[in-house]
Amino acid sequence: MPDKQGADGTEDGEGLIEFHGSYREILQFFCSNTTIHGAVRLICSERNRMKTGFWAALLAVTMGVMYWQFGLIFGQYGLHPVSIALTVDSRTLKFPAVTICTLNPYRYKNVQEDLCELDHMTEEALYTLYGYKSPARKGDRLPRPSPRRRGFFPHQLGLRLLEAGRQHQPTLEIGGRRALGRGNGSSLSAWLHNPPLSRNSSWKIGFELCNESGDDCFYNWHSSGVDAVREWYTFHYVNVMTRVPSTQGAHDDARIADFVFDCKFNGLSCGKSNYTRFHHPIYGNCYTFNGINSSYQWKTSKTGKDHGLSLLLKTVQNDYIPLLSTEAGARVMVHERNKFPFMEDGGFDIRPGVETSISMRKEEVRRLGGDYSDCTQDGSEIGVQNLYRSDYTQQACVRSCFQFTMVSRCGCAYYFYPLPPGAEYCNYNKHTAWGHCYYRLSKEFSEDVLNCFKTCRKPCQQTEYQMIAGYANWPSKNSENWIYPLLQKEKQIITSNRKEIAKLNLFFRELNYKTMSETPALPMVVMLSNLGSQWSLWFGSSVLSVAEILELLLDLGALSAILAVRNLRRRLWxxxxxxxxxxxxxxxxxxxxxxxxxxxxxxxxxxxxxxxxxxxxxxxxxxxxxxxxxxxxxxxxxxxxxxxxxxxxxxx
Incomplete structure (x- = not known):
C-alpha cells in the first residue's frame, strides 16, 4: 500500500500487519480479487440491485450444493468401501491336503457288547412303530430287554409317541423301563399287531429332556419316525462311547493297509511319511495325505489324473455299525495343509464300486483388514482358544466357542468336539441333565444367541478349491475277471465284490488359478480428487481458491476480535x-x-x-x-x- 501523509505533514509507513477498517471493505476486496467464478460479479453489478441479488443467490446455492456433495463424499469414505480385483496367474501349483475317512467310527465287532442294550432298545422301537424285525431276529417275537436296562438307560429318555390332539400325554412309550400303551398288556399287543406309524403319518415321535430339578422339560419331536430313531440312537450312542476307552475299537482299525490298498501321486507310490491319522467320532479313522506333518510338500506342474493323487480304497460294510452308519463308501475332503478338515461341513462321499474323478481349480481370497472388513489374520485377537491343532479357521473358532460355553453352562463337554483342558465328556450317569442343557444350547447356538458367529471372524487370507466330480463303474464287467486276481496277488486284496472297493482320483484340471483381492474403492487420493472435481464443477477454481476463502475467514475473525476488544475497553474505562x-x-x-x-x-x-x-x-x-x-x-x-x-x- 502507498504511504499516506499524516495530518501533521509526516508520512505514515506501511505496518507489518494491516487490517481493513470494516466488513464492507473486506468483502469488497475479496470479491474484487478472488479467483472464484461468480464472486466478482457481485462487485461489477453493485449498482444494479437485481443483478447483485441474483448473483448472490446463485453463489449461495452453488456453495450449498457443493458442500452437500462434499458431505456425500465424506460419508462414502467413512463406510470404507472395497472393490474386488480379479487376477489370473499360472505357475507350478502346490497340491492341497486330502483327508479320507472310513464312514464308520468303530468296527462293530469291537463295540458290539457296549452297544448291545442300545441296539435291543432300538430294535424294539422299530418293531413297535413299524412292525420291523431285523433278519437276525426273525424267530423272536420281541427283543427281550436286559435286567441292566433299568440302571443303564434313564426312564425319561425313552422314545414316546404322541397322537394328534393329545399334546401333553404320550400315547406310547418305548424304552427305558417299559413299553406301555394306553391300556393293559392286551392293548399293547394290539399296538404291536397294528403298528401306529404304518397306518397313520400324523403321529409325532421323540424323547423327553428335563433339567436336574425336573421342572423344565421339553420334547425333541420329529415328524419322521426314522429321523427320531436315528437322533435318539445317536444321543444314547454318545453316552455309551464316553465310557469306552479311546484305545478300544479305534486303534484296532488304525492300519492304513486295511483301508487304503494303493496310493500314488504323480505316478509314484506314497509312503508312511506322506500321511497322518486321526479319529473322528462319526466318520471313524481318517487319514490326511500331504498334511502339515508330511515330510515334503507335493507339487504339480501338469494337469490330468495321471499327475495327481490316485487312491484305491477298501470299504468292508460288514464292519459298519448298522444303526449308526447308514452310508457306505468313504468321506473325502480337500483343504489347506495347515487347516483342520471339518468332514461334516466340507466333505463329500464316494461310492464303492465306482471310480470317482475329482478335477480341481485353485482360488485365493484376500480380504482387507482394519477398517475395511472384520477379518482376522491369525485369530490372536479373537479371544477364543483354538481346541484344534491347526491354524485359525472360522469353523474351528465357532466349535471351540460352543465347546467352552457347553463346559461353562452344562458342566461337561460334547463328545463330538475336542475336550478342553480340565473338562470331561458328558454322560447322563454323571451329568443327568446334560441332554436338556445341550439341546437348549444348540438352539441358542443356531440362532447366534451365544455370539459365536459374531465373535469368530473370517480369515483375511483363504484358499478354496472348486471341484467337479465324474463317476464311472469300476471295474467294468469285462475287466473284473483279470483285475481282481491281479489285485489279490499284488495288493493282497481278498475280495471279488465291487461293493467293497472304491477308486478315487484327484487332480488339477488347469494350472491357472484366480486370486480375488479386496482393494479400497475410495482411498484418500480418490477422495481428494472427487472433492476437487466438485469444487471445479461448482466454482471453477483451484486449491489456491480455498486458501483465499481461508484468508477471508481469518480477516473476518481478526476484525471481529479487534472491534470486540475496543468496545469492551471503552465500556470499562x-x-x-x-x-x-x-x-x-x-x-x-x-x-x-x-x-x-x-x-x-x-x-x-x-x-x-x-x-x-x-x-x-x-x-x-x-x-x-x-x-x-x-x-x-x-x-x-x-x-x-x-x-x-x-x-x-x-x-x-
Missing amino acids: EPAPSPTPHPSPEHGSQHCHPPMLPHPPQDASAHLGSFDALADPALPPTYDSLDRDGYGAGPGGCQGPEGAQEGAGTFL
Missing part, C-alpha cells in the same frame, strides 16, 4: 457522571466558589484519539447577571478575577 452540586440558600451570600472549568476526560478514549467535552453540572445563570467577559456580579456577590464581584451564575 468510561467514567460515571458526577452529581450536580446545589448551593445552600442559607450560606449562598457568605461563601464563594471558583468557577467550574472544563477538563478533558481521562479515560481510554483519549488514547484512541477521541475527546469528549464534559458539560458543567452547575445551574444556568440568570440573564441579568451575565456580563461581556463571562463573569457575573450580582448584589452581594463575589468579584471575579479582575475585581468583579462573583454572582450566582456558573461558567458554561
